[in-house]
Each structure stands twice: as structure tokens, then as C-alpha cells.
Amino acid sequence: MKVGITGSPQAGKTTLFRLLTGMAGAKPGAGTSNLGVMEVPDERVSTLSETYKPEKTTYARIKLVDIQAHNGQEFLNEVRNLDALIVVLGCFMDEPGVQDSLDFMESMETEFYCADLASVEGRLERLKKNKAKPVNQMEIPFLEKCKEALDNEVALRDIDFLPHEMTLLSNFAFYSNKPVILAPNISEEHLTSGDYPGMEQISGIAEDRGYKIVPFSGMVEEEIESLDKESRIEFLETYGFTQPGTARIAQAAYETLGLISFFTIGSDEVRAWTIRLGTKAKEAAGKIHSDMERGFIKAEVVPFDDFSRLGSVKACRDKGLVRLEGKDYVVEDGDIINVRFNV
Ligand SMILES: Nc1nc2c(ncn2[C@@H]2O[C@H](COP(=O)(O)OP(=O)(O)OP(=O)(O)O)[C@@H](O)[C@H]2O)c(=O)[nH]1
Numbered sequence: 001m002k003v004g005i006t007g008s009p010q011a012g013k014t015t016l017f018r019l020l021t022g023m024a025g026a027k028p029g030a031g032t033s034n035l036g037v038m039e040v041p042d043e044r045v046s047t048l049s050e051t052y053k054p055e056k057t058t059y060a061r062i063k064l065v066d067i068q069a070h071n072g073q074e075f076l077n078e079v080r081n082l083d084a085l086i087v088v089l090g091c092f093m094d095e096p097g098v099q100d101s102l103d104f105m106e107s108m109e110t111e112f113y114c115a116d117l118a119s120v121e122g123r124l125e126r127l128k129k130n131k132a133k134p135v136n137q138m139e140i141p142f143l144e145k146c147k148e149a150l151d152n153e154v155a156l157r158d159i160d161f162l163p164h165e166m167t168l169l170s171n172f173a174f175y176s177n178k179p180v181i182l183a184p185n186i187s188e189e190h191l192t193s194g195d196y197p198g199m200e201q202i203s204g205i206a207e208d209r210g211y212k213i214v215p216f217s218g219m220v221e222e223e224i225e226s227l228d229k230e231s232r233i234e235f236l237e238t239y240g241f242t243q244p245g246t247a248r249i250a251q252a253a254y255e256t257l258g259l260i261s262f263f264t265i266g267s268d269e270v271r272a273w274t275i276r277l278g279t280k281a282k283e284a285a286g287k288i289h290s291d292m293e294r295g296f297i298k299a300e301v302v303p304f305d306d307f308s309r310l311g312s313v314k315a316c317r318d319k320g321l322v323r324l325e326g327k328d329y330v331v332e333d334g335d336i337i338n339v340r341f342n343v
Pocket residue numbers: 007008009010011012013014015016028029030092185186187217218219220
């Protein structure tokens with residue numbers, strides 16, 4: 001999974017990239033895109049780590065790209081292989097700066113509709129010419145449905161596709177099907193006031209398209225970075241927040257990608273493992289080690305909430321709350337899992 005950060009020039013993209021990846025050396029200006037990995041903050045992992053004091057604590061991670069191009073084919077090439085986009089909006093700026101961000105959004109969406117339309121039309125043309133393969137002919141009504149949406153500037157992510165159409169959709173990397181998170185970069189004074197320049201238009205766009213909005217303040221969060229954890233929380237509390245905006249952006253990206261976490265615990269490592277919603281126990285075990293998938297017997301499962309209530313897995317076991325699940329068990333977000341296997 002790979003998420004891209006984009007937005008108009010000087011909106012604070014590289015600032016957000018640095019905050020999310022901790023890569024202090026990330027280059028601010030034009031050139032090649034910055035590549036990094038962001039940790040997804042998770043209170044549950046922190047709690048497990050405080051309880052078990054392991055040698056190592058590993059949070060969920062997602063690859064992140066600070067996209068340098070702002071438009072055109074170069075921009076589209078960079079976005080093509082990404083799974084989601086975070087659009088930084090320069091709302092700490094004066095009015096023209098805010099307008100640049102709104103214009104960027106509009107032109108990005110238009111580029112996405114046009115690029116998708118070109119793919120759909122190209123594919124339709126080839127299919128109609130080549131009538132030899134009946135399997136591919138089934139694609140035609142699907143592509144016509146896509147074309148109608150795109151002709152009306154409706155994003156493919158907003159179309160209700162039938163199950164067999166969803167399967168076809170997954171074969172394409174359509175731009176307008178990628179999830180988008182809006183991240184207004186706001187000034188310190190607006191952190192407390194509850195509004196910011198451009199808020200009305202941005203909320204309107206988000207509501208219309210189903211985008212999530214997570215405001216943050218690049219400047220304030222860079223200040224917080226240098227504080228220790230306790231002072232950071234104290235500082236944030238003065239603004240009425242319990243965690244930084246960047247943490248909420250990382251979590252929103254994780255969620256919007258349909259990702260959930262299960263946990264493993266031990267004295268060596270407490271770790272969050274990333275799976276897609278709907279993953280079954282045997283496949284989830286394979287994330288940890290291929291032997292665990294191959295030799296899967298059972299998964300011992302404790303939901304994090306039960307753990308949190310009783311304070312330890314042992315206490316859960318004493319109360320009979322550790323469940324034994326088979327290979328087809330659909331893993332839930334927050335399950336603490338111990339895989340029994342034999343190879
Ligand atoms: N006042 C203020 N300045 C900010 C904030 N965030 C970023 N900046 C400043 O705005 C400038 C641009 O920030 P970058 O993070 O480099 O922005 P960018 O979107 O990566 O810019 P380009 O890659 O050049 O398009 C820098 O001088 C930052 O210090 C903010 O929240 N408040």
C-alpha cells in the first residue's frame with residue numbers, strides 16, 4: 001500500500017511528509033519525489049507495549065510519497081500506482097494561497113476524469129474491434145457505465161457497481177476511484193477557533209465527493225515534534241486535542257484503504273500487523289510467517305477491548321475469554337492473536 005501527498009505549490013506537502021515519516025532530510029523543493037514510510041499511531045499498540053515491555057514495538061506502516069509534480073502527465077504517472085491521496089490545502093495562507101489550493105483540487109479532479117475517460121474509451125474501442133474473445137465482451141457494459149459517469153464528471157468511486165463489476169474494476173487503476181483525504185494546513189490561531197480560510201468551500205467539496213477532512217497545522221506540529229511525549233500531549237490539550245493532526249491523517253489514510261490491524265504480543269516484540277478488512281485467520285497468519293499459514297492449526301484470539309478491561313491476556317484466559325478460531329475466522333480490527341501451527 002502506498003499513499004501520495006499532493007497539493008498546490010507551497011501548501012505544506014513536504015512539511016507533512018517530514019512529520020509523518022520523521023525524515024528530517026526530506027528535500028523541500030522541486031526535483032524527484034521524496035519516498036518514505038509512515039507509522040500509523042495506535043493507542044492500543046502503545047498500551048500493549050506498556051503492559052508487556054517488549055524489546056521492540058512495531059506499529060503499522062504505510063509507504064508514503066511526497067509527489068513533486070503538480071499537473072500533467074508527469075503528475076498522472078506519479079499517481080497511477082498509488083492506493084490513496086492526501087491533498088494538502090494551504091489554508092494558513094492568505095486568500096490567493098487558499099484559492100490556489102481550491103484551483104488545484106478542481107484541476108486534479110478534471111485531470112483524473114479525463115485520464116480515466118481516455119482509458120475507458122481506448123479499451124472500449126479495442127474490445128469492439130476485437131469481437132473474437134467473448135469473455136472480454138462482458139466488459140463492454142461495465143465500461144459504458146464508467147464512460148457515462150465520467151462524461152458527467154462523476155468519480156468512479158461514487159458509482160454503485162454490481163459485484164461482478166467490482167471484480168472488473170479491480171483490474172483497472174482508475175484515478176477517480178482512488179480514495180482522497182483532504183488535509184487543510186491551518187495556522188495556529190485557527191486550531192482553536194474551529195474555522196479556517198476556505199473551510200466552507202472545502203467542506204462542500206468533501207461532502208459532495210465523500211472525502212474525509214483532517215485539518216492539521218504544519219507549523220505547530222513541527223514545534224511539537226521537538227517536545228517529549230508528555231509535554232506534547234500537554235501542549236495539544238491547550239488546543240483541545242488528544243493527538244496531533246498528523247496522527248489523525250495517518251489513521252484516516254489507513255482506514256480509507258480498508259486496512260485493519262491485528263496484534264501479536266511477546267517479550268521480544270509487540271506488533272501491529274496490517275490486513276485488509278475481511279481477511280481470514282489462515283491468511284492473516286501468513287503475514288507473520290509463511291510457515292504459520294502452511295501449518296495453521298488454530299488461532300487463539302482475544303479482542304483488544306477485553307484485554308483492556310481485564311489488563312492481561314492471562315486474566316482473559318482465566319475468564320474464558322480467549323477464543324480458539326479456525327482457518328476461516330474473519331479477523332477483526334484489534335484482535336490479539338497467537339497462532340498455533342505445526343510444520
Ligand atoms: N506559517 C506557516 N507556514 C508553513 C506551514 N506549513 C508550511 N509552511 C511553510 O511554507 C513553506 C512551504 O512548505 P513546504 O512543506 O515545503 O511546502 P510544499 O507544499 O512541499 O512546497 P513545494 O514542494 O515547493 O510545492 C515552508 O517555508 C514552510 O515552512 C504552516 O502551517 N504555517
